Amino acid sequence: MKISEEIKALNLPDTLTFADGRPVTAENWEKRRREIIRIFEDNEYGHSPKGPFTVSGKVVSDRDNDYANKVLTEHCLVTSHDETEGVDFSWPVVLHTPKKALADGKCPLIVFINFRDQTPDSYMPVEEITDSGVAVAMIYYNDISKDEHDNWSTGVAALYDRAKYDWSKIGMWAWSMQRTLDYCMSLGRYDESRIGSLGHSRLGKTSLWNGANDTRFKYVFVNDSGCSGDAVTRHKTGETVEIISRVFPHWFNGVYRSYSDREDEMPFDQHMLVAAVAPRYVYGGTAVEDTWADPYSQYMSYYLANSVYAMLGMKTAEFPDRRPEINEVFAGPSCGYHMRAGAHFLSRYDWQRYIAVLTR
Ligand code: GTR
Numbered sequence: 001m002k003i004s005e006e007i008k009a010l011n012l013p014d015t016l017t018f019a020d021g022r023p024v025t026a027e028n029w030e031k032r033r034r035e036i037i038r039i040f041e042d043n044e045y046g047h048s049p050k051g052p053f054t055v056s057g058k059v060v061s062d063r064d065n066d067y068a069n070k071v072l073t074e075h076c077l078v079t080s081h082d083e084t085e086g087v088d089f090s091w092p093v094v095l096h097t098p099k100k101a102l103a104d105g106k107c108p109l110i111v112f113i114n115f116r117d118q119t120p121d122s123y124m125p126v127e128e129i130t131d132s133g134v135a136v137a138m139i140y141y142n143d144i145s146k147d148e149h150d151n152w153s154t155g156v157a158a159l160y161d162r163a164k165y166d167w168s169k170i171g172m173w174a175w176s177m178q179r180t181l182d183y184c185m186s187l188g189r190y191d192e193s194r195i196g197s198l199g200h201s202r203l204g205k206t207s208l209w210n211g212a213n214d215t216r217f218k219y220v221f222v223n224d225s226g227c228s229g230d231a232v233t234r235h236k237t238g239e240t241v242e243i244i245s246r247v248f249p250h251w252f253n254g255v256y257r258s259y260s261d262r263e264d265e266m267p268f269d270q271h272m273l274v275a276a277v278a279p280r281y282v283y284g285g286t287a288v289e290d291t292w293a294d295p296y297s298q299y300m301s302y303y304l305a306n307s308v309y310a311m312l313g314m315k316t317a318e319f320p321d322r323r324p325e326i327n328e329v330f331a332g333p334s335c336g337y338h339m340r341a342g343a344h345f346l347s348r349y350d351w352q353r354y355i356a357v358l359t360r
Contacts, residue, residue: 002321007300010234013268015275015308026312034277037269039210045209046166046253048175054081055182064099072097073119073131080179087159091143093180094119097189097243098130099160108194108358109135109184109219111177113203116140123200123346132355134196137184142204144176145169148328149250160323165170166253173203174210181216196221196358201293202251205229220277221354223285223346226293228252230274230284233263238292245327248308271301276309283336285350288326289343291302296323302330302337309334331357 015036016024024032041047057078066073067280074097082167097120101107112124129136141147145155147169149331152162155170167175177197184190186347196219199207204225211220221229227239228251232323242260245252259266286295299319306316317332324330329338336357340349 003296003303003323005302006319007232007304008102010232010286010300011264012232012267012271013266013302014048015272016311022060024311028306029312033278034274036268036272040102040209040212040273040276042255043259043266043268044168044252044256045171045174046168048167048213049082049085049087049160049165052181053085053179054083055079055179055185055186056081057186060092060244063285066096067130068125070099071126072099072102076183078180078183082184085160089156089159089177091139093118093183094138095135095184095208096126096130096134096138099136101133101135102189106189107133107135107193108196109137109190110137110198110221110354111137111181111184111207113139113141113177113199113201115200117143124252125348125351128348129351129355133359134355135190139173139176139182140192141173141176141206145172147250149248152250168252170202170206170252170294171207173199173206174213177206177210178214178216181214185216192216193218194358195197195219196354197352200224201226201344202248205251206335208277208282210275211280211282212273215280217280219281219283219354219358221272221283221285223350224287224290224293224344225284226290226298228256228270229293229298230270230301231294231297232269232271233266233297234269235263236294237298238294245307259358271304275305275308276303278305279312279314279334281334281336281357283331283354284338285353286337286339287342287344288339289341293344299337299339301343302335306332329353 145157243259315333
């Protein structure tokens with residue numbers, strides 16, 4: 001069956017039609033993009049504080065001869081001051097910057113949110129990343145607010161009034177990626193045209209929400225994010241809105257759970273969030289054995305995002321009108337997707353594909 005036919009049968013809300021029925025054009029796309037973000041704020045991830053923020057940082061320890069004298073490693077403590085609410089919050093960031101790239105001029109940077117605070121890490125092959133001329137800024141997600149249904153009592157969650165900000169943990173983690181970028185850009189070393197966002201799984205959902213919101217992220221890499229990330233929710237295999245919002249209620253706002261077992265009635269689906277990155281680059285990494293996430297429902301989102309890039313007059317990816325196969329990589333000029341062999345993981349293979357796009 002053609003993927004376009006599978007998609008048609010799902011009767012999805014149309015990215016290229018405003019909520020009031022007006023058609024979307026290249027001229028009003030930015031307006032539609034903002035409308036999509038609002039839909040996801042209201043229905044899924046909640047409303048995050050909008051600042052303005054003053055962000056500063058200090059280097060707690062550093063080594064300028066890391067990885068055979070090729071890498072500058074800095075362990076930093078970054079502080080965000082919210083000027084509207086008068087709230088201060090600090091968290092650690094580890095920065096690895098390739099020294100050669102620094103000497104040659106500004107280098108690309110990936111802001112990476114991780115499951116662990118160690119470096120290197122099985123999800124972050126530092127030497128390989130920096131050898132490719134890319135810097136990486138790593139945040140440990142539990143430093144921002146614990147991945148627990150803790151009644152919003154830990155980390156940054158505890159500092160903001162819930163009556164005003166119904167933000168979810170995914171919203172908080174995404175916010176920390178933006179504030180980390182504030183700090184990194186203040187250093188004057190990173191190339192603003194090649195800033196990437198990356199996370200895996202629940203943090204892949206976070207990377208997508210971050211990248212849709214903050215247009216400074218020119219490359220949004222979304223690894224194995226699945227349900228409530230980049231997978232079309234309607235009729236996907238594996239995890240559903242009912243399961244995810246029951247098991248992980250803290251990842252979402254209070255409204256999302258009301259869509260349990262009524263995905264077909266949602267005025268949105270996740271393909272709209274993937275498309276909301278356009279005209280910037282969005283890339284989904286998936287794995288064939290990751291049926292819980294559902295690589296085919298993930299493919300649908302990128303396949304559909306192509307119509308937005310086309311409408312904007314941009315070059316699109318060559319996504320075939322069928323299900324993807326193992327090890328197929330479609331790294332198009334404006335959007336990408338791959339389905340690697342194996343299971344749920346953030347592998348070297350995934351990093352290599354993302355870096356290839358960021359540095360080409
Ligand atoms: C699973 C969850 C997925 C995915 C994964 C992860 O338990 O059902 O949505 O996010 O965790 O983050 O590792």
